[in-house]
Amino acid sequence: MAKQKWVVDAAHSSIDFSIKHMMVAKVKGSFHSIDASIDADLEDLTTANIEFSVDVASIDTRNGDRDNHLRSADFFDVENHPKMAFKSTKIVKKDDSEYDVTGDMTIRGTTRPETFHVTYEGYGKDPWGNEKAGFSGQGVIKRSEYGLTWNAALETGGVLVGDQVQISIEIEAAKQA
Numbered sequence: 001m002a003k004q005k006w007v008v009d010a011a012h013s014s015i016d017f018s019i020k021h022m023m024v025a026k027v028k029g030s031f032h033s034i035d036a037s038i039d040a041d042l043e044d045l046t047t048a049n050i051e052f053s054v055d056v057a058s059i060d061t062r063n064g065d066r067d068n069h070l071r072s073a074d075f076f077d078v079e080n081h082p083k084m085a086f087k088s089t090k091i092v093k094k095d096d097s098e099y100d101v102t103g104d105m106t107i108r109g110t111t112r113p114e115t116f117h118v119t120y121e122g123y124g125k126d127p128w129g130n131e132k133a134g135f136s137g138q139g140v141i142k143r144s145e146y147g148l149t150w151n152a153a154l155e156t157g158g159v160l161v162g163d164q165v166q167i168s169i170e171i172e173a174a175k176q177a
Contacts, residue, residue, distance in 0.1 A: 003047065005176040006133060008036035012172035015054060019143070020162025027066075031084075033058035038173055042123055042133060045099055050088040057082060074150040081108045089113070097121070101137065107146035114141055116169070130174055137169035 015034050021027045033055035040048035056076045059067055071078045088103040097120045105114040121134030143149075144163050151161050 003039050003041045006038040006040060006173035007176055008034060008038075009132065009172045009174050010034060014168075014170045015052075016168045016170075018166045018168075020164070022160060023158035023162070027061060029059060029061035029067075029070075031056070031058050032060055036171060036173070040133075042120070045120060046091045046093050048088065048091055050086070050091075050101065050103065052086040054084040055082065056084050075148050077108055086114070105141065105146075107141075108148060110146045112145055114139060116167070118169075133173050133175070135169070135171040135173070137167075137171075139167050141165050141167065 010033075013034060013036075015031045016028065017030070018026045018028045031054045035053045037051045038048060040050075057071055057078045059070050059076070061067055061070070070076055073079070076084075083106075085106045086103050088101055090102040092100045092102075094100060094117075099118045099120065100115050101118045102113060102115040104111050116137040116139035118135055118137040121136055123131070123133045125131055142163050143161075143165050153160075
């Protein structure tokens, strides 16, 4: 099978995250506006080219005040950096459906290499004959490495917002005609 172009089906895809809050709990959130392009041969995903773009203003933590703070210059600074992006640079097959996908992640104008563990979930046709492929991914980044350093000290010790961000990605991609 040759490389084919696949695009994200946003209605069936998600990018979620969680981060430590007050050193005792985790806060979860999502980005609702994502775009992805995947040029891939499903029989040899090590040759794929993957590009993601996320509209950072679409952040949703189920708390409007917190979401607005995250959009501000204290965190993502969406006015000056409206997009977060990822572009693959290397894909290593770990077993039949497991891959380590390394690429350049850009957040708030800073680009760094990051690796995500990705599972190829499979391929099929929907009831209308459209070809679909599914992928799941997980990874951890440090927000401080991207200039997201705002924090507040806690009276009991520690800080309000953790540095490590766990990222979970679920993608359903449709083959372009």
